[in-house]
Amino acid sequence: MGVLHSVDLRKHEVEALLHLAQGELDHLLEEADDFPPGEREHLDAFQRARGEKAHWRWDGSAVYVWAATHHRFCDHGAVLLNPALKARTFAPGKWIGFQPTSQGPATDWETDLGVIRILHTTRRAAAAAMAEELSEVADAQGVVTVCSLFGDIGATGPALIAADTAQPQLEYEAQWGTVTKLVGQRLPWWPGLLRRADVISQWSPGAPVTIAELLPEEEETSLREAAGPWRSFPEVQTALTDLANSLHNQRVDSVNSDTRIFGEYGTSPDGAPLLIAAHHPTEGYPLPRTDDRDLLTRGCRLSRPASFSKPMSP
Template sequence: MGLITSHLTKAEVQELLGVNSFGMWWLIREHETFPASDDHYDPGPFARFSDTPQEPMWQGTQLYRWAAHDPEFQQRGAVLLRPLADDLQPGKWLGYHDTPQGPSIDWHTSLGTIRIVHTTTLGAASAVASDLARSGNPDEVVTVCALWGDMGLSGPALVAADAAWPSIEYEVEWDIIAQLTGQDLPWWPTLLRLPDLIRQWKPGAPAVTAEVPDSDREKILRRAARNDAFDRVAKGALIDMANDIRNTRVSSVETDIEIFGRGRPGRGRSPIIIAARHDSDVHPIPTVENRKLLAAGWSRIAASTEPDAVAALGVARSRDPRLLPYGALTEVPAKPDTVVARWARRLVPCDPIAGHIELAGDRSVDAFFLDPVTGMPAVRTQGDKPRWFFFAPLRLPSGRGKLASAILYAGVWITTTDGQVHPAPCDPREHLWYGDGWGDRPTEAATVIHQLLDDLAADIDLSEHWNAPRGLTNLLNEKHRPGTELSRAALLHARMTPHKRAH
């Protein structure tokens, strides 16, 4: 999260400070600490072409903070940044409120009613304060606070927006609110920041034990696991990934509580009450350690024609793509007389499976194909400039000779001594490229070629691609025309050349 950046015109600055034009001139001239206008303010694309001189603008937060700390203008500055009275009276809890930005709790204080919205949504404080101003502020809320999402010096960091100037947000410390209320303030971990839980809270209430709600991804996987079209192995893979997501979510609650509950090192205890905790008795859920068994289940899901398989496959690609039978998603132009056209000639049209639908996404596709050699699905888009989308193989088939050459065309392609051409195998979390990488170097492609030179059917390992042979990396780092073919001899020679190649 962050602060909503707002800017004030000269007229708005005068209104905020209660001065006329002469008073504004005097402030700028005589107050050394008065904020300068924002020279970096962007008035928008149309104003740049206007002949009218641009009016100076001031950063709202900067000016509002300045006013709160200046003795002459502090009653017009940020409410929660003004000096606090020495004889503060304890505040009072006023109860729960629903807001369009999330659940909130109101507190009566010597400054007036403070509304704390328990959300980290960007601009939430300003949005709630603006709604109050438009509605006439029936609850007489002086200021609205929302969570920043990080840890401040004295507790959870807060963003505030005052009802008088709702467009201006500023940072405020947790202990300022605690001093005004005269008590520790409740806080809920992100995943337990639920309206029903917050609505139940009242001062003195013990922490509620609550189940962390299912995420959308968990729901997709568990729904698919109830589909009888999948066998026991596939269902086991679906349930295991759902359980793994559940464990991660519970762990995030534990981490939240640990970080926010202990406060800043060296600053003592934060005035915070952990208002909800997860049910630790049933977590973590045991998960399957046999990744080969899980991969077998996901192979069956990827080959399914069930809609549930499509949704589950999308979850798996973002969660743990190395369990899938597919490498990196690759996109290349469907042009004749290219290495892509050579490869495409062997593709077999087929009915779509889940893997095809994951490839297609929302693209307009005219046909679905399967590579009979590697088993990888592929789709071709429609339009004047059709393109191929496919998953790179994880490995090339054995018994197909040796690597004969590498062709550089919208990626890396491998030809073999038995006359075949393949997209180079690639880990699903990586991509293969060549040429000048603006400081980066194509070590991924160099590593793949290095391994295939020794064993065409090698299981590709890119975990330490930065240790690729320097000569191969230098060769691929050179500028190459699309379609350049590097022979086996050239690749072997480069691999044995440790120094940088001359251009």
């Protein structure tokens, strides 16, 4: 699951963020009772001996979110939290296409605000890293905001973490419904275990749902490889294969559960429209399991001394 990335800002940096004159933050702090609380830096004995002064710091994301919700500063605050977005009517957005990026597979959408890039990953600080990367190229390729997935459900759909290319180090929580409104159509969503470039790159508006197999994890692959040399010991081969099938079925169940939960929320009155863009195949699943517990017990007992390694002789 994602975690918000933010940086602390000193007084002059807060003033720069809010486009305040030097010293003007002091007056704002006296007037704005709801301004995010700051914290004085802790100095150790050596710093105090050198005569260093303890500066005040503020959580940059908190200030950025606060600015978005106040009329005087909303143009300098978090783009997707600007209250004006609720009242505006937007022209339908346009899907630009799939983007393979350094932070994972992404889809780009042209909107009235500019391009919104959605990263289909829950990697920590992915939105900030992508926004930072874009901010260093000419015009940020038109991208104003990068959104990544938080990993759970928010107020209107899959929870999002956003970072604007104007302030890439200040991530904040954004609403799926807000992005849906800007785009003007249902946004695609992929279950975590199918959130791969080879799957996401197949999607475009109006395309059929992709049917994609799960890629086996290392433990499952190791179990199937270990089962091969035990052909003369069917108990062991069956036990190892049964365990591998069990692991795979659990992962398929996880995909199906996520699809059901997010899909149902996307059709509920509280959620924004959601398009499940990929499913796991149903034919041939679940993989077969063995009901003979005695056979499995014997197989596990025989295989344990070898630790799943190839036997010396049959």
